[in-house]
Amino acid sequence: MAEERVRSEMTGKVWKIVSSVGDKVSDGDEIMILESMKMEIPVMVDTDGTIKEFLVGEGDEVTEDQEIAILDV
Amino acid sequence: MFEKVVVANRGAAAARIVRALDGLGVKAVALYSEADRDAPYLAEAAEAHLIGEAAPTESYLNQDAILDVVKRVGADGLHPGYGFLAENPGFAARVEAAGCRFIGPAARWLEAMGHKTRARDTMKERGMPAGAGSGVLRDDEAALAAAGEIGFPVLVKPAGGGGGIGMLPARDSGQLLKVLGRARSMAERSFGTAEVYLERLLERPRHVEFQMVADRHGNVRHLFERDCSVQRRHQKVIEEAPAPALAREAVVALADSAAGILGAMGYDNIGTVETLYDGDGGFNFLEMNTRLQVEHGVTEEVTGVDIVAAQVKSACGHRLDAILPADVEVSGHAIQARVYAEDPIRFLPSPGPLDVFRPPRGDGIRVDTGYAEGSRITPYYDPLVAKVIVHADERNGAIGKLRDALDEFAIEGIKTNIPFIQAALGNESFVSGDVHTGLAEEVVASLKA
Numbered sequence: 425m426a427e428e429r430v431r432s433e434m435t436g437k438v439w440k441i442v443s444s445v446g447d448k449v450s451d452g453d454e455i456m457i458l459e460s461m462k463m464e465i466p467v468m469v470d471t472d473g474t475i476k477e478f479l480v481g482e483g484d485e486v487t488e489d490q491e492i493a494i495l496d497v
Numbered sequence: 498m499f500e501k502v503v504v505a506n507r508g509a510a511a512a513r514i515v516r517a518l519d520g521l522g523v524k525a526v527a528l529y530s531e532a533d534r535d536a537p538y539l540a541e542a543a544e545a546h547l548i549g550e551a552a553p554t555e556s557y558l559n560q561d562a563i564l565d566v567v568k569r570v571g572a573d574g575l576h577p578g579y580g581f582l583a584e585n586p587g588f589a590a591r592v593e594a595a596g597c598r599f600i601g602p603a604a605r606w607l608e609a610m611g612h613k614t615r616a617r618d619t620m621k622e623r624g625m626p627a628g629a630g631s632g633v634l635r636d637d638e639a640a641l642a643a644a645g646e647i648g649f650p651v652l653v654k655p656a657g658g659g660g661g662i663g664m665l666p667a668r669d670s671g672q673l674l675k676v677l678g679r680a681r682s683m684a685e686r687s688f689g690t691a692e693v694y695l696e697r698l699l700e701r702p703r704h705v706e707f708q709m710v711a712d713r714h715g716n717v718r719h720l721f722e723r724d725c726s727v728q729r730r731h732q733k734v735i736e737e738a739p740a741p742a743l744a745r746e747a748v749v750a751l752a753d754s755a756a757g758i759l760g761a762m763g764y765d766n767i768g769t770v771e772t773l774y775d776g777d778g779g780f781n782f783l784e785m786n787t788r789l790q791v792e793h794g795v796t797e798e799v800t801g802v803d804i805v806a807a808q809v810k811s812a813c814g815h816r817l818d819a820i821l822p823a824d825v826e827v828s829g830h831a832i833q834a835r836v837y838a839e840d841p842i843r844f845l846p847s848p849g850p851l852d853v854f855r856p857p858r859g860d861g862i863r864v865d866t867g868y869a870e871g872s873r874i875t876p877y878y879d880p881l882v883a884k885v886i887v888h889a890d891e892r893n894g895a896i897g898k899l900r901d902a903l904d905e906f907a908i909e910g911i912k913t914n915i916p917f918i919q920a921a922l923g924n925e926s927f928v929s930g931d932v933h934t935g936l937a938e939e940v941v942a943s944l945k946a
Contacts, residue, residue, distance in 0.1 A: 434845040436876050460846040460876040461838070463730075464683070485876075488847075 428471055430493040432486040436460025441482055447475045455493060458486065473497035498813055499523050499574035502600065504542070505563050506578030508867030509884060510789070512538035514576050517805035526570050528563060530556035532877055537869040544570060551877045557581045560588050567597050574812065576600040580879065583788040584611055584658070600812040602711075602766040602787045610768075610785040613656050614694050620770075620782050623758045626751075628773070628781035630696040637674055643695050644673055650698040653680040657688030659771075659784040661731030666698050701933035702773040704728065705740050705780065707752045708796045709759055709768045710807050716817040717760035719752040720796050720804070721827055726932040727921055729844050734914065734937065735921060736792035737832040738799045741892055741930030743774070751780050767808045773934075791835070791884070794865060798831035798888040830892040832899050834918045836906070837880040841917040842944050848876040852910035857902040861888045874911055882913065892930070896922050920944050 439459040449455060454466040455475065473495035480492045501524040504514045511527060515538050518525040527542035532551035539545040546566045549556035556562065558581055567575060575592045577583040577599070586607040589599040601607070610616045614632050621627040631643035633656050644651050650668045653676055663683035667673035677693070685691040708720040724740035725733040740748060755770045769790045772780040793804045802821060810820045838847045851872045856864040866883035868874070874882060885902050889895040900922050903915050921927055921940045 433843075434840075435848050436846060460848065461878065461880040463846060464686075465845060 425496045427476065428469075428473060428495040428497045429491045430455070430467065430469060430495060432458060432467065432488060432490045432492050434458065434460055434465060435487045436465070436485070438480050438482050438484045438486060438492070439464060441478060443475055445475050445477060449473060449475060449495070467492065469495060471495065471497050499598070499809065501526060501543075501570060501572045502574035502576055502809070503563070503567050503570070503572045503597075504528065504576050504578065505557065506576070506581060506583075507533050507536065507557055507878065509865045509881060510578035510580070510791075510867070511536070512541075512867045513865050514578060514805055515542045517803060517809065518576075520803070521806055521809060523574070523809070526566065526572055528557070528566060530877075532873075532875045535872060536867055537872070538867055546570070551875060553581065553877065560591060564591060564595055567592065567595055572597050574598045574600050574809070576809070577788065579786075579789050579791055580660075584786070586611065598812055600766075600809055602764060602768065606764060606766075606768075606787050610787045611658065613654065613659055613784055616785055617782055619762075620758065620785070623761070625755065625758055625770075625782045626772075626780050628697050628699065628775070628779075631694050633692045633694050634677075637677060640673060640677055640695065641670055644670065647695055647697045649673075651695045652698040653677060653693050654696055655680070655684030655688055655690075656692035656694050657684060657690040659786070661728065661733075662687050664731050699773055699775050699781070701935055702726075702775050702781075703740070703743075703933055704733070704771065704783075705743070705748070705774045706769050706771040706790075707755050708790070708793070708804070709756060709764065709770060710802075710804070710811065710817065710821060711759060711764045711766055711768070712811050712817040712820065713765045713814055714816055715760065715763055717756045717764055718817060718821060718825075719756045720800050720802055720825060721752060722748050723792055723795055724932060725792060726934050727927070727936055728934055729914075729917075729937045729941075733792060734835050734837070734918065735832065735927075736795055736835075737830065737892075737895070738795040739827050739830065741932065747780075766811050767804060791881070792833055794863065794884060794886045795831040795833045798863070798886060799827045799829055800825050801828070829888055829890050830895045831886060831888045832892075832895045833884050833886045834899055834903060834922075835881055835914075836883045836885060836903075836908070836918070837914045838874045838882050838911045839880050839914050840912050841914045842941055844914070846876065846880055847912035848874045848880075849911040850874075851882075851908065853907050854909075855907040856883060857885065857905035859902070861898060862902050863887070882908070882911075893928075896928065917941070917944065
């Protein structure tokens with residue numbers, strides 16, 4: 425099985441993780457919500473797979489392009 | 498006049514208010530969070546006080562910390578700016594209870610206009626035109642029934658607050674059921690109440706708003722209109738005065754009527770009546786903002802009225818005829834561009850350091866900002882970096898001047914929406930005055946192509 429790394433598209437903070445390790449996800453599914461500058465920005469996966477690991481937790485700061493989750497695809 | 502006024506805000510709003518107070522000979526007391534320690538306007542204030550950590554709930558929304566400063570410095574006035582606590586009736590009442598004048602309308606107005614369906618009903622009853630809309634929705638079933646009555650497409654909106662936050666469109670029942678939950682959760686998070694309601698979603702409407710100035714003696718006048726149709730995610734990006742390509746008589750008639758309604762109701766400070774103009778000649782009441790507006794500068798440029806000073810004088814008890822000249826006219830054309838720290842195509846936030854920050858200068862160019870070179874745009878607050886306002890004899894001249902000014906604006910270290918603004922200012926529909934709230938999407942499509 426291959427791994428796919430999900431990256432943050434922006435600098436901000438992890439507001440809410442809305443999925444769990446082991447969840448099966450498909451292209452377009454929301455796995456977490458980031459917040460920055462009073463906006464909530466959902467992180468969506470762009471492939472089908474299973475969530476293997478989260479590299480960040482709720483409340484963590486993230487920077488643009490940082491890896492935030494790993495999918496098994 | 499007041500002696501000492503606390504400025505309970507940050508950024509461009511705080512900078513603008515500090516300057517206005519200075520011009521009135523009032524001591525300005527600036528407040529700042531840990532994140533804004535180096536803000537350039539703090540040095541311009543008579544005093545500056547730290548009120549807490551960067552997170553807004555710890556600082557600019559921290560009522561206790563702010564009231565503590567009010568009492569400590571013996572302030573006789575507090576200016577809330579816009580955003581944060583500006584429309585919070587509980588806070589306004591606490592400020593007044595501390596023996597300090599809240600520079601805005603009486604708390605009951607914040608209450609009356611803060612709830613969006615009640616505000617709409619109040620204004621509608623008194624003759625203000627308003628489009629089809631529902632009351633607060635009890636549940637999904639009520640939402641479907643209301644949508645059936647109004648007709649799709651509809652817009653789901655939070656009842657507890659406006660400013661374009663948390664609005665979601667729905668084109669059919671399935672979509673409506675899908676977005677209701679998200680709309681409720683966003684409403685709860687932004688305004689502390691999950692109440693939402695429906696409004697008919699107009700196709701290609703224009704956002705036209707009317708600046709009101711009232712005193713505490715029952716007098717209300719208007720300073721004409723602004724067009725703020727160029728918006729991304731329901732947040733304004735380009736604002737102008739006067740509104741292009743609208744019949745002046747219709748605009749002035751609506752402005753007069755709104756001033757009349759507010760006068761009869763006893764409105765008592767500055768405020769803005771926002772409407773959507775639906776092409777067929779109709780204005781539809783959207784909401785009333787009971788505070789200073791981010792885009793007040795374009796009205797100041799075309800009327801010559803210092804709106805912040807007028808607001809402070811009104812709160813102080815001055816009469817309207819002593820605040821405004823007998824005749825206020827619109828002279829020339831003014832346009833404001835909001836420069837945001839964000840990706841110009843996807844509009845994703847882009848906080849970071851302002852390694853280079855050199856605003857344009859020149860005749861008819863005004864830049865309102867709370868930052869300076871070396872400042873840091875943090876992820877804690879809204880993405881506004883600067884407002885670039887130009888004034889020229891006519892609209893085309895203003896568009897050209899704004900394009901040149903933005904070309905000259907040197908910003909490095911963050912992404913900004915300047916490429917988007919430039920594309921919008923060069924867009925054929927915009928140039929011809931055929932503006933509408935869907936224009937930003939068309940501009941983005943052209944940028945991607």
